[in-house]
Amino acid sequence: MTDMSAPRRDWHDDTKVARLGRAHDGDGLTVNRPLHRASTIGFSSVAAIDAAKKKRFDKGTVFYGRFGTPDVFAFEDAITGLEGGYGTIAVPSGLAACVLPLVAFLRPGDHLLVTDAVYEPARTSMGEFIRRNGVDVEFYDPRIGAGIAALIRPETRMIYLETPGSLTFEVQDVPAICAAAKAAGVMTVADNTWATALNCRPIDLGVDIVVQSATKYIVGHSDAMLGLVTCHEAHYRALREAANWLGYRASPDDVYMAARGLRTLTARMRQHHETGIALARFLEGLPQVRRVIHPALPSHPDHALWKRDFAGASGLFAIILDTPSHATAAAFAEDLELFGLGFSWGGYESLVLLADPAHARTATNWTEDGILVRLYAGLEHVDDLKADLARAILKATGDTANRSVHVA
Numbered sequence: 001m002t003d004m005s006a007p008r009r010d011w012h013d014d015t016k017v018a019r020l021g022r023a024h025d026g027d028g029l030t031v032n033r034p035l036h037r038a039s040t041i042g043f044s045s046v047a048a049i050d051a052a053k054k055k056r057f058d059k060g061t062v063f064y065g066r067f068g069t070p071d072v073f074a075f076e077d078a079i080t081g082l083e084g085g086y087g088t089i090a091v092p093s094g095l096a097a098c099v100l101p102l103v104a105f106l107r108p109g110d111h112l113l114v115t116d117a118v119y120e121p122a123r124t125s126m127g128e129f130i131r132r133n134g135v136d137v138e139f140y141d142p143r144i145g146a147g148i149a150a151l152i153r154p155e156t157r158m159i160y161l162e163t164p165g166s167l168t169f170e171v172q173d174v175p176a177i178c179a180a181a182k183a184a185g186v187m188t189v190a191d192n193t194w195a196t197a198l199n200c201r202p203i204d205l206g207v208d209i210v211v212q213s214a215t216k217y218i219v220g221h222s223d224a225m226l227g228l229v230t231c232h233e234a235h236y237r238a239l240r241e242a243a244n245w246l247g248y249r250a251s252p253d254d255v256y257m258a259a260r261g262l263r264t265l266t267a268r269m270r271q272h273h274e275t276g277i278a279l280a281r282f283l284e285g286l287p288q289v290r291r292v293i294h295p296a297l298p299s300h301p302d303h304a305l306w307k308r309d310f311a312g313a314s315g316l317f318a319i320i321l322d323t324p325s326h327a328t329a330a331a332f333a334e335d336l337e338l339f340g341l342g343f344s345w346g347g348y349e350s351l352v353l354l355a356d357p358a359h360a361r362t363a364t365n366w367t368e369d370g371i372l373v374r375l376y377a378g379l380e381h382v383d384d385l386k387a388d389l390a391r392a393i394l395k396a397t398g399d400t401a402n403r404s405v406h407v408a
């Protein structure tokens, strides 16, 4: 019998996603772990109940359904094997993961620094719920880098990063921000949803706590919601306790879906990387597109940081359409056949969304003329996606005569 759950340092990510968090090898066993659904956990003695209760915030203790079941723990360990750190806590959604470290560590009077490009619902939670509890929430320029030191005060407790921002794609100088934070005794939290552990390891770059929406790439099929918080041992218990205060419990069924998605993550991410970059390059050549915002393109202002800190890209990027007309942009988005209109991303299907970053910023101005269209490259064939984009752009801009588009 081999213990499949222990990560080996010399394994590549492909091997890790195929092995981590699975049951032991043995005769007559299924490949995937059978699913435990549970509220009550049975014990043989009062002493056993008392012992489990004492250890209920420790990693892997099966005590009561809300504290986790064996499959949830195995999946959490698999994620830790990819992200690094000591442990992972699965929570009901990505937003729950964003909020958990804030609830666990911030007290009235504390100062929280947040990237201005933060995921907008997290911004709302911080600006309303966290601020209401007496925390001074200040937003900072995502491109601030080492300059963050000037914003750190004696009462600064936490710096929250997201790299790149999932609408405007500024890449943050994570090592520089973490160095400034460490020098001042400030903890750091980073949202790693865009990259996943396959393309960026914030813990290796100096971040204390990684949060992510497993709803996106890890689940990978747009049919379950899950959040993950990964941390060092020093922060683990406080995060588990806060998850309990909030009554968070990741559904074992959703964790099963995420564990299933994890098995194909490396293969899918390679394709999202490739198709996303191919579409971005193609769009960069169209006169109807003013700008393509994709960190993997040399034209991106943070391309050097992306090259330094990331192993690859994912399928999400944005374009600025060369039109001031919201109606033209909407006609383009609605006319696309292969890109669905909808929130989220990370599934197999391509998506499109119109967005106005200006209204969700306070520390920086969004000065871009033209309409921002966020695109998500799914797993359809790249030539079909290109043809769809070209056709819809030409139709929406009414520009069919002299600016034809060549689909390679």
Ligand SMILES: *Cc1c(COP(=O)(O)O)cnc(C)c1O
Pocket: 093, 094, 095, 096, 098, 119, 162, 166, 191, 193, 194, 212, 213, 214, 215, 216, 225, 226, 227, 344
């Ligand atoms: C989607 C998303 C979240 C929230 O995840 P949900 O699972 O939808 O709650 C958080 N951060 C980023 C960057 C996201 O894209």
